[in-house]
Amino acid sequence: MKQSSAALKIRENLMRAVFFTAALASIVAVALICVFLFSQGLPAIFNVGVSEFLGGTRWAPLNSSDPGFGILAFILGSIYVTAGAIILGVPIGIFSALFMARMCPKGLYRFIKPALNLMAGVPSVIYGFFGMVVIVPAIFEAFGKQFDMMSGNTMLAASIILGIMILPTVITIAETNLRAVPQELYEGAVALGASHERAVFKVVLPSARSGVMAAVVLGVGRAIGETMAVQMVAGNQPALRLPWEFLKGIRTMTTNIVIEMGYVEYGSLHNGALIATGVVLFVFILIINTLFSILNRDKQEKRSLLSLRAKRGNPDTKLTKEQ
Amino acid sequence: MKFVLSEVNLWYNDFQALQNVSMDIKANEVTAFIGPSGCGKSTLIKSLNRMNDLIEGCKITGFIQLDGEDVYGSMDVNLLRKRVGMVFQKPNPFPMSVYDNIAFGPRTHGIKNKRELDEIVEKSLHDAAIWDEVKDRLKKSALGLSGGQQQRLCIARALSVSPDVLLMDEPTSALDPISTGKIEDLVMELKKNYTVIIVTHNMQQATRISDKTAFFLLGEVIEFGDTDQIFSMPRDKRCEDYITGRFG
Amino acid sequence: MKKLLAITLALMLALTMVAACDGGDGGNATPTPTNNPPAGGDNNPPAGGDNNPPAGGDNFDADRVIAVYTREDGSGTRDAFVNITGVGDDMYIEAVVMRETAQILTGVETSDYGIGYVSVGSLSAAVKALKIDGVTPSNDTIKDGSYALQRPFLLVVNDDKIDDELIADFIEFTLSKQGQETIGTTWTSSVDDQKDYAASGLTGVLKVGGSTSVEPFMNRLREAYIALNPGIEIEISGGGSGVGINEATEGVIDIGMSSRSLRDTEQHLNSFTIALDGVAVIVNKANPINEMTIEQVKDIFTGEITRWSGLS
Numbered sequence: 001m002k003q004s005s006a007a008l009k010i011r012e013n014l015m016r017a018v019f020f021t022a023a024l025a026s027i028v029a030v031a032l033i034c035v036f037l038f039s040q041g042l043p044a045i046f047n048v049g050v051s052e053f054l055g056g057t058r059w060a061p062l063n064s065s066d067p068g069f070g071i072l073a074f075i076l077g078s079i080y081v082t083a084g085a086i087i088l089g090v091p092i093g094i095f096s097a098l099f100m101a102r103m104c105p106k107g108l109y110r111f112i113k114p115a116l117n118l119m120a121g122v123p124s125v126i127y128g129f130f131g132m133v134v135i136v137p138a139i140f141e142a143f144g145k146q147f148d149m150m151s152g153n154t155m156l157a158a159s160i161i162l163g164i165m166i167l168p169t170v171i172t173i174a175e176t177n178l179r180a181v182p183q184e185l186y187e188g189a190v191a192l193g194a195s196h197e198r199a200v201f202k203v204v205l206p207s208a209r210s211g212v213m214a215a216v217v218l219g220v221g222r223a224i225g226e227t228m229a230v231q232m233v234a235g236n237q238p239a240l241r242l243p244w245e246f247l248k249g250i251r252t253m254t255t256n257i258v259i260e261m262g263y264v265e266y267g268s269l270h271n272g273a274l275i276a277t278g279v280v281l282f283v284f285i286l287i288i289n290t291l292f293s294i295l296n297r298d299k300q301e302k303r304s305l306l307s308l309r310a311k312r313g314n315p316d317t318k319l320t321k322e323q
Numbered sequence: 324m325k326f327v328l329s330e331v332n333l334w335y336n337d338f339q340a341l342q343n344v345s346m347d348i349k350a351n352e353v354t355a356f357i358g359p360s361g362c363g364k365s366t367l368i369k370s371l372n373r374m375n376d377l378i379e380g381c382k383i384t385g386f387i388q389l390d391g392e393d394v395y396g397s398m399d400v401n402l403l404r405k406r407v408g409m410v411f412q413k414p415n416p417f418p419m420s421v422y423d424n425i426a427f428g429p430r431t432h433g434i435k436n437k438r439e440l441d442e443i444v445e446k447s448l449h450d451a452a453i454w455d456e457v458k459d460r461l462k463k464s465a466l467g468l469s470g471g472q473q474q475r476l477c478i479a480r481a482l483s484v485s486p487d488v489l490l491m492d493e494p495t496s497a498l499d500p501i502s503t504g505k506i507e508d509l510v511m512e513l514k515k516n517y518t519v520i521i522v523t524h525n526m527q528q529a530t531r532i533s534d535k536t537a538f539f540l541l542g543e544v545i546e547f548g549d550t551d552q553i554f555s556m557p558r559d560k561r562c563e564d565y566i567t568g569r570f571g
Numbered sequence: 572m573k574k575l576l577a578i579t580l581a582l583m584l585a586l587t588m589v590a591a592c593d594g595g596d597g598g599n600a601t602p603t604p605t606n607n608p609p610a611g612g613d614n615n616p617p618a619g620g621d622n623n624p625p626a627g628g629d630n631f632d633a634d635r636v637i638a639v640y641t642r643e644d645g646s647g648t649r650d651a652f653v654n655i656t657g658v659g660d661d662m663y664i665e666a667v668v669m670r671e672t673a674q675i676l677t678g679v680e681t682s683d684y685g686i687g688y689v690s691v692g693s694l695s696a697a698v699k700a701l702k703i704d705g706v707t708p709s710n711d712t713i714k715d716g717s718y719a720l721q722r723p724f725l726l727v728v729n730d731d732k733i734d735d736e737l738i739a740d741f742i743e744f745t746l747s748k749q750g751q752e753t754i755g756t757t758w759t760s761s762v763d764d765q766k767d768y769a770a771s772g773l774t775g776v777l778k779v780g781g782s783t784s785v786e787p788f789m790n791r792l793r794e795a796y797i798a799l800n801p802g803i804e805i806e807i808s809g810g811g812s813g814v815g816i817n818e819a820t821e822g823v824i825d826i827g828m829s830s831r832s833l834r835d836t837e838q839h840l841n842s843f844t845i846a847l848d849g850v851a852v853i854v855n856k857a858n859p860i861n862e863m864t865i866e867q868v869k870d871i872f873t874g875e876i877t878r879w880s881g882l883s
Contacts, residue, residue, distance in 0.1 A: 060644075060660065061644070062644050062645060063660045064660075065660075066660075132677075137681065140682075145635070148635075148636050149636065150636050150637070150638040150639065150665065150667065150684075151638045151667055151678070151682055151685070153667050182415070184411060184413060184415040185415055185417060185418075187374065187377070187411065187415070188411065188415040188416075188417065188477070188480075189417070189427070190374070190377065190404065191372065191374060191404055191408065191409040191411075191481075192404065192405070192408070192427060192428040192431060192480065192481070192483075192484060193401040193402065193403075193404040193405035193428065193431055193432060193484060194401070194427075194431045195401060198431060202427070203417050203427075206417075206418060206419065207417070207418050209418075231670065232674075235667045235668070236643075236667065236668035236669075237664055237665055237666065237667065237668060238664065238668075239664045239665065248665075249665070249667055251668070258670075259643045259644075259668065259670055260643060260644060260645055262645070264645070265809065
């Protein structure tokens with residue numbers, strides 16, 4: 001008797017250690033990446049000077065006489081193409097999610113859903129290729145003469161491709177959240193005489209607001225980190241752009257790293273500067289993810305707290321502070 | 324007569340939920356539907372404002388008339404639902420401010436003028452006896468109210484579109500006794516201006532507030548008449564058994 | 572939610588204003604195109620048949636912007652190109668940056684108004700290679716020096732080391748058939764009389780350093796050489812042609828690599844030309860232009876000339 005319970009205890013502890021190690025492994029991986037990024041990147045940032053690095057508009061690392069390590073153009077580049085992707089992709093994504101969740105005939109849904117999953121699995125190179133062969137020439141055809149363009153390799157092309165790439169993410173998560181809205185809310189709206197569309201747009205969609213926001217935030221994260229596809233269509237000029245110059249080519253933080261990484265001398269300031277670009281990117285992603293968890297956690301806590309109070313049916317409980 | 328029902332049969336796919344239901348519902352009265360679970364009470368009131376249309380596979384035959392008009396005829400279903408309001412079992416306020424909850428109905432039906440909306444909101448909240456409790460927090464989220472308050476809010480919301488009829492599907496079953504009492508008082512007030520049809524499991528509630536009562540069993544209306552008479556001298560044995568608690 | 576949106580928008584606007592203030596000088600000057608209309612005779616009609624006459628020559632609108640394609644900063648081809656043409660550090664900032672030869676070729680192939688550069692060994696029939704100063708690029712014209720867009724790869728050795736057995740053997744290998752084989756199509760061989768090399772079986776360490784453009788070639792040579800002589804180790808360092816020449820002079824290294832010819836002050840070194848690096852300038856087949864001067868090439872790639880009509 002005693003022996004078997006001791007053996008059991010040992011086995012349990014062993015398994016716990018195994019699971020713990022596995023969980024630790026992922027944390028260690030992220031930690032190592034952080035250490036690598038910051039240990040190599042931060043010295044470079046300080047060497048160049050924080051304001052010169054983040055705010056400098058001249059990137060010319062191989063210029064022997066007067067090297068420049070300013071990445072402002074690329075920070076803005078990442079922001080612009082991501083913003084463009086959001087403008088193009090999010091409305092389509094949300095409307096698609098609404099359609100699929102609340103208006104789609106079952107037969108059609110059976111086709112759309114797997115197609116969406118397929119889209120999510122397509123590698124970025126393919127999207128980039130599609131962009132190169134279809135989108136870039138199309139843009140040049142449409143605007144080349146009128147706007148005196150060199151080529152269709154533009155911010156617009158990058159935003160279009162990114163907009164398409166974030167669709168599966170945005171749609172899937174938004175759709176799940178829209179479906180999760182309690183049917184009673186929809187029924188309540190319809191019972192007041194609202195049409196199906198009005199009930200969906202004015203009641204169901206706002207009820208899923210935080211979930212849809214989370215979907216958008218995730219889409220932003222995807223867009224800002226995309227490298228391959230952007231590099232193939234964006235033009236990659238290291239030039240500083242203004243937001244309305246979307247018919248000009250641009251370079252993002254990610255493409256800057258991938259374009260020059262192959263030739264850098266290990267240990268040089270150039271190398272450090274590229275890794276430092278990675279640091280900035282990392283910080284961006286961190287901010288986005290934090291935003292995501294704040295959005296989720298906040299609304300989640302709020303909702304459960306309020307529903308608990310409603311269930312208890314406390315008569316006339318006035319809230320002490322607005323939540 | 325507000326509602327005239329004649330030989331109404333309803334199927335959910337193959338299951339027949341209502342059998343040959345016929346009754347006349349008078350205006351400005353409270354009519355209660357009682358009976359054991361699953362015997363057609365909720366199904367019937369959902370047929371009165373065509374909420375059953377939302378359910379796939381639902382088929383209905385027979386006649387339902389509202390003020391002489393066929394409910395399932397050429398009547399605009401959205402206008403029907405404006406005239407025939409509904410309060411659900413679980414309070415379902417929209418995740419918006421109190422004001423926007425009440426204003427949703429009027430806005431749906433074309434009222435945009437702010438002063439008009441303000442008036443409607445205030446009147447509805449008054450009629451639902453909840454104005455004093457929310458007048459200082461109109462712009463705050465409706466989800467912050469207690470359960471009883473939320474249900475009265477839903478009643479106010481239903482009243483905001485000036486319906487003729489109010490359908491209430493077990494409106495107090497999720498609430499505590501004090502809130503229940505408040506809502507029962509409210510119903511007694513409301514019947515002066517509205518026709519109320521209320522589904523309830525609580526027979527004491529039925530005796531307290533209703534003028535007429537209909538007893539349902541397995542999709543049929545077994546007995547329908549004055550509440551006093553149903554509860555003191557039920558004609559049908561099954562009705563008597565249910566009332567005295569022998570089953571259900 | 573609204574607050575977040577407002578803050579984000581404000582941030583973007585602020586960043587934009589900072590950027591606008593900094594980039595206020597406009598970046599690239601768009602020069603007024605030279606007013607000389609292209610007369611019928613300045614585009615030499617193609618001699619022989621190596622340049623296909625432009626099919627849609629009438630549709631070529633010379634007022635259109637030149638679509639400039641360049642390689643990324645750090646590419647050996649770009650390095651050669653900017654050095655030979657004199658573009659140097661002033662590559663046109665609006666030039667579209669492509670990461671590979673194949674992408675440059677595709678870019679120029681699909682863009683009627685495109686221009687780019689690739690190493691001569693990578694030319695494809697889908698694009699038109701311009702004559703430079705009247706000469707068509709090919710291995711032959713590079714070898715005989717008539718094609719101007721080229722530079723030599725040199726190995727330099729100081730006098731006091733020239734008799735070293737190991738050094739001499741390696742140089743012999745480099746100029747041999749086996750050594751020159753490693754050039755492949757990437758560069759051009761300049762050695763006419765290629766002898767057969769027999770493994771010497773020597774041992775020791777060779778220090779080679781200098782031009783990073785020559786380095787890829789040196790890597791190939793090293794691999795082939797060590798395969799034949801396993802007892803030898805070659806340490807390769809970079810630093811650029813200048814560094815290689817200096818260190819060879821000072822004796823810090825045994826052999827220096829240079830991707831330019833020696834200056835007068837450097838004539839004390841013994842130099843061996845081990846390969847020639849040629850760069851071709853390519854345009855779309857629909858382009859009626861068949862040749863350019865190096866000066867014109869430089870002007871296009873620095874952004875001095877931005878339209879095809881600007882070529883006088």
